[in-house]
Amino acid sequence: MNKRWAMRPDISEENVKRLAAELNIDTVLSKLLVDRGINTYDEARWFFRPDIRHLHDPFLMADMEKAVSRIELAISRNEKILIYGDYDVDGTTAVSTVYGFFSERYNNLDYYIPDRYNEGYGISTQGIDFAAANGFSLIIALDCGIKSIDKIDYANTLGIDFIICDHHTCGDTIPAAVAVLDPKRPDCPYPYKELSGCGVGFKLLQAYAEKNDIPFDEVMAYIDLAAISIACDIVHITGENRVLAYFGLQKLNNNPCIGVKTLMEVAGKSSGYTISDIVFLLGPRINAAGRIDDAKHAVQLLMACDENEAKEKGLLINVKNLERKEHDLNITDEALGMIGSNEVLINRKSTVVFNERWHKGVIGIVASRLTEKYYRPTVVLTRSNGHVAGSARSVFGYDLYEALCGCSDLLIQFGGHKYAAGLTMKPENVEAFMNRFEEVVSSTITAEQLVQQINIDAEITLNQIDGKFFRVLNQFSPFGPGNMSPVFLSRNVQLNGTPALVGSNHIKMSIMQPGSPAFDCIAFNHGECLEQLRAGQPFDVCYSIEENIWRDKRSIQLNIKGIRC
Structure with a gap:
């Protein structure tokens, strides 16, 4: 497929040079910072050094005081509390986080995940009827509910209170719940608007812990789940989300909860996870539970306290993911055949x-x-x-x-x-x-x-990619929406050796420019360029820069996004 290459618009050269001098970095790197709205030394320090203290006060969120007070009242009265969440990754991680936290200190609660096929997305009448039939008087809804006006009204007629923790855009009317936590509410002064559903649940726990003198470390125990939700729900990895993702990745790679550790193992990679790895390795497996069977299996895995239980659920979810893959590939082939003919x-x-x-x-x-x-x-x-x-x-x-x-x-x-x-x-x-x-x-x-567009951040020569450049670039991570891995353009590069086709349609090669070192490259889905490359003429490439780890050996690798011969 032909792709359009688009350079980022020029920005103030004076700002770029000033910031480069203040930080003692390449002007290309300072341009990347300015492109991200980072213009001062202090802003760069906050960006490069995420700190848990950068998290906002949870009580800045509209209705947070009401939400915490209602939970405290329910616990003091020994009311039955139902933790309700959607069947996707954001919903199941949110339920696992909030239920896991409160189950450590309160027994009279349960959780509920709606059936994708019989109930559909969001709060369902069946879910409310389940709560009524089983004596639940408070429902904490996660990753859903902001548009469930009629469902909340129905629950109110049954004497069931709702606390809504959502992150989707509001309608014209806010549901008549006891508390509606959603940073996208027009009347919500919360300074960061892009939290995931699990992120809103995490802020609820932060507020509850703060008010009840619970050490924040007990909330941080769930930050790996917050990072998974941020990655898989494709929310912006900026501001507060970047802090949560940064520390969530640290926990995930060093000390994940038992369920996440098991999930990583069945996915075939037990450490060194990036946001992209979460999206492609963990997310599909968590989602497969609800797509093929029952999303409760995902929650049971993520909340597992016993390694044997976690392994059993992990293997089950992996089987469901294999079933999902089979359906996916078969249907994709059928659909492509329908279009192609x-x-x-x-x-x-x-x-x-x-x-x-x-x-x-x-x-x-x-x-x-x-x-x-x-x-x-x-x-x-x-x-x-x-x-x-x-x-x-x-x-x-x-x-x-x-x-x-x-x-x-x-x-x-x-x-x-x-x-x-x-x-x-x-x-x-x-x-x-x-x-x-x-x-x-x-x-x-x-x-x-x-026409698909490749957005190029800067043009550089291969000589500029030295150890310091790569170390600073690495500190831009975690990458994701709002902070994508930078894409660079280098012109008139030459092959170093012979390119090879790997897999079905990928090219592995090494490139260099006069006087530069050679860099190994992988060009996914560019097999059609192989013959042109073998002609030996200089060509242009756009790429991101990443670290390749093979048998404990680390090297810089260029991930090719586009080739022009």
Whole structure:
């Protein structure tokens, strides 16, 4: 697939030089800092040296005092408390965190994860009925609830109080809960708005511990789960999230809880985790429990106190992940075959595919894979409970939610955001939806949005990549949205030796420039460039710089994002 290379806009050279001098670093590195809004020595010190003291006062969050007081009241009255959370990684880590903390000091509580297929996302009537039937008078909802106006009203009629801990965008009305913790509330003065659902739960524990003289170390015991939620929910790794991710990674790599340690082992990597490793190795396994079977298995693993129990749950989840992979690959192959054999679908600016036999638990993953392949707004549909359910993914810069608004008369319901959404429709509307979605996308998407873009942070020579440059660059981590691993451009590089095809479509090679050392490179999914490279002519590359560890030997490796011969 052709990709557009885009350089970051120029910024004030004076600021860059001044900061480089103050920090005694390369101007390329100071430019990366200024690009991230870091302009002074003190701001750089905070960025490079995360500190737990940088966490905000949890009582700055609207309703936090109410939430803590209601929990204290429930415990003093020996009320039954239900910890309720979504079935994805953010929800299950949030439940494991909050339930784990309170179960250490209070016995009259339980947890509840809704069934993906029978109840769907968020707070369900079935969940509230379960609480009522079993005598729960307080529900702490995590990673959901901010738009559950009618469900909270229903719970109130049954005498069940709710504390909502959410991080999604609010609607016009705030639910009538005892407390609604959500930094995105318009009236919430909390200074950081990008917490994960688990992150909001973590702040609740921080506040409760502070008010009840519980050592903060007892809250920090769950920070590895917070880091997993931050990574897998693709929230910004800036500000407070960066602090939580930084220390969460430290715990995960040095002293993870028993469940996380077991999960790391079954994933095949027991240490040295980055945010990217969490996303690709741990997240799919946690998610697989709810996609294929029951998300409670994930919570039981993450909360495990016994190694044997953890191993049993870890192996079960790994099996479910293998099942998920099989469904994923089979459905992706079928979908690619449907598109590839249909000239009309190939030439469209959107992709909508439907098969009533496809497994609902993996259609979101398939939509992502199809978007990667064809790079256009994509919807994957399947049958579910008498209706047709869909998962949608978008391309950079295109508002998928707005496109679905243009099809709303054909949908029973839909929800999501700019880049990902879910939807439900009647079976008889599938064909009309396919055509309408294409009409809306065709009339609103630009030609540039249909070409994947590589954003390049700076142009450098290979000579600039020395030990000090790499050490400072490493301190920019953990990388993720809002703080992506920098991408560099180097022109007129030459091969050092012969490039080789590895795997199905990857290139392993070594490159250099006159007078520079040679750098090993891996170019994923660039197999089509092999013959051009073998011609021996200089070429341009854009890449990120990473550390490669092989048999305890560490070296700098360039991860190639684009090649131009």
